[in-house]
Each structure stands twice: as structure tokens, then as C-alpha cells.
Amino acid sequence: MARALINMPKTAKRGEIVEVRAMIAHPMETGYRIGPNGSNIPRDIIRRFACSYDGEEVFWADLHPAVSANPFIAFTLVASTSGVIEFTWTDDAGRTQTASATITVG
Numbered sequence: 001m002a003r004a005l006i007n008m009p010k011t012a013k014r015g016e017i018v019e020v021r022a023m024i025a026h027p028m029e030t031g032y033r034i035g036p037n038g039s040n041i042p043r044d045i046i047r048r049f050a051c052s053y054d055g056e057e058v059f060w061a062d063l064h065p066a067v068s069a070n071p072f073i074a075f076t077l078v079a080s081t082s083g084v085i086e087f088t089w090t091d092d093a094g095r096t097q098t099a100s101a102t103i104t105v106g
Contacts, residue, residue: 002026004099006087011104012079020051020059023072024089024097030065048090049073054083079105 002025012018024046031043045067051059059075077085087099 002097004087004089004097006099006101008085008101009103010101011106014079014081014105016079017076018079018103019074019076020085021072021074022049022051022087022099023070025070026089026091028063028065028067028069028071032065044092046071046089046091048088050088050090051075051077052086052088053077054081054085079103081105 004022004024007021009018026046027044028046029041029044031040033041035041043065045065046063049061049063049071050057058077061073063071082103082105085101085103087101089097
């Protein structure tokens with residue numbers, strides 16, 4: 001897949017609500033566009049996005065062909081413990097792209 005960008009605070013107070021923003025560079029081809037050779041460009045979309053906080057899934061989204069290229073997802077979570085936040089994007093072919101960020105809770 002492609003490059004993923006994560007934007008979130010590196011530190012937070014216990015119980016604070018933090019905003020997490022995640023974007024991945026991906027064409028999100030629907031399979032309906034015609035390519036330069038006159039045939040359809042094969043479908044290639046990200047089907048699922050999931051976020052785990054300290055090993056527990058805290059957010060997920062199923063994506064569909066109507067989602068634009070380079071999908072951007074923003075959500076909030078409650079900072080409870082210091083740990084790793086893992087992000088996973090899965091496409092039609094079952095390929096995954098992962099990224100992670102660490103948050104320190106004080």
C-alpha cells in the first residue's frame with residue numbers, strides 16, 4: 001500500500017479526550033473508471049480501518065467505493081494509560097498497512 005500519516009498528541013492527562021487523525025495515500029479505485037487503454041481500471045479500495053489502543057480495538061470503520069482517494073479519518077478517544085496506538089488499513093486483496101503512535105499519559 002502507501003504512506004500513512006498519523007496526527008495526535010504525544011502526551012495527555014489521564015481521562016483527557018484526545019483527537020486522532022489518520023490518513024493513508026491510496027487511489028481508492030472503484031472499478032468503474034475507464035483507463036487509457038479503454039478497459040476498466042481494476043477495483044482497489046481499502047475496505048476496513050481499525051485502531052487498537054494498548055491491544056484493545058477502540059475504533060473501526062468499513063469503507064466503501066464512494067470514499068474518496070487518500071481516505072482521512074478523525075475520531076476521539078479517552079487517554080487512560082500510556083501505550084501504543086496501532087492503526088490498520090485492509091484492502092480488497094487482504095493486504096494490510098499498519099502504523100503506530102505512542103501516547104504518554106500522566
